[in-house]
Amino acid sequence: MTISTPTRRAPARWIRAGWALIRACHPEPALAVTVGVTALAAASGRSVAGLAAVATAVLAGQLATGWSNDWLDADRDAAVGRTDKPVATGEVSRRLVGVAALVAGLACVPLSLLSGWQAGLVHLAAVGCALAYNARLKSTPFSALPYALAFAAAPAFVTLALPGSPWPPVWLTVAGAALGAGAHFANVLGDLEEDAATGIRGLPHRLGRRASEAIAAGLMALVAVVLTAGPPGPPRPIAWGILGVTAIALGLGAVLGRRPGSPALFRAVLVAAVCDVALLLLSGTNL
Structure with missing residues (x-):
């Protein structure tokens, strides 16, 4: 009886799938928003622990937003031949991207609440705006509204976690x-x-x-x-x-x-x- 051993191609396949999953989250805007809000929190005087709470919450929200976008738009992206979309090109499965979006969205809830319930609810509302944009509002005359509301909420997410919970x-x-x-x-x-x-x-x-x-x-x-x-x-x-x-x-x-x-x-x-x-x-x- 022979025992089969994993081929050397398996790790490479997982690496390619992981890289495709990262690309599917819209890494540039996700990183830009995460760094921007965290830097704003640093400028406001948040502690190191507070900065970690802000960064992880914002990153989770951005990952959920990016992955849900590509999950929802998979058929559209494939129809127009989007080579920059890993789901459309088959580099990563639509199911995996959908699961990743769900996990990131669930993780965003406790991570947001690390900054306090007021700040946490504001951030979750902002993420909700982004998800609503992906699901429906991007195809309506109100497409700019979720962006405006989500970005307007960013300073409040920072200030409501400060002593006294002030609004910006x-x-x-x-x-x-x-x-x-x-x-x-x-x-x-x-x-x-x-x-x-x-x-x-x-x-x-x-x-x-x-x-x-x-x-x-x-x-x-x-x-x-x-x-x-x-x-x-x-x-x-x-x-x-x-x-x-x-x-x-x-x-x-x-x-x-x-x-x-x-x-x-x-x-x-x-x-x-x-x-x-x-x-x-x-x-x-x-x-």
């Missing part, structure tokens, strides 16, 4: 909402044609590329102005400098973006988004 100032909540809506318009721009081919008709799709670019730019500019003027006292020199970079980037993008097919305005929006995040972290010291 109105200017910071407004800036978060505008940043979220702007991020939605900017994020969708790269997939407008593929989305339209599979029946996705969110607000950016209904307005068109040029209008969506202009709205994204306007929202990013609004965020920069609010975060510069909103904190108490005169704006810091560094805030004025970041605001100036934002204005220059968006101005150049508007001028250069007049050429048909030019990505200048879209790239300017991305630069403005980075500047807005820098201002948001700077504002965390005023919480």
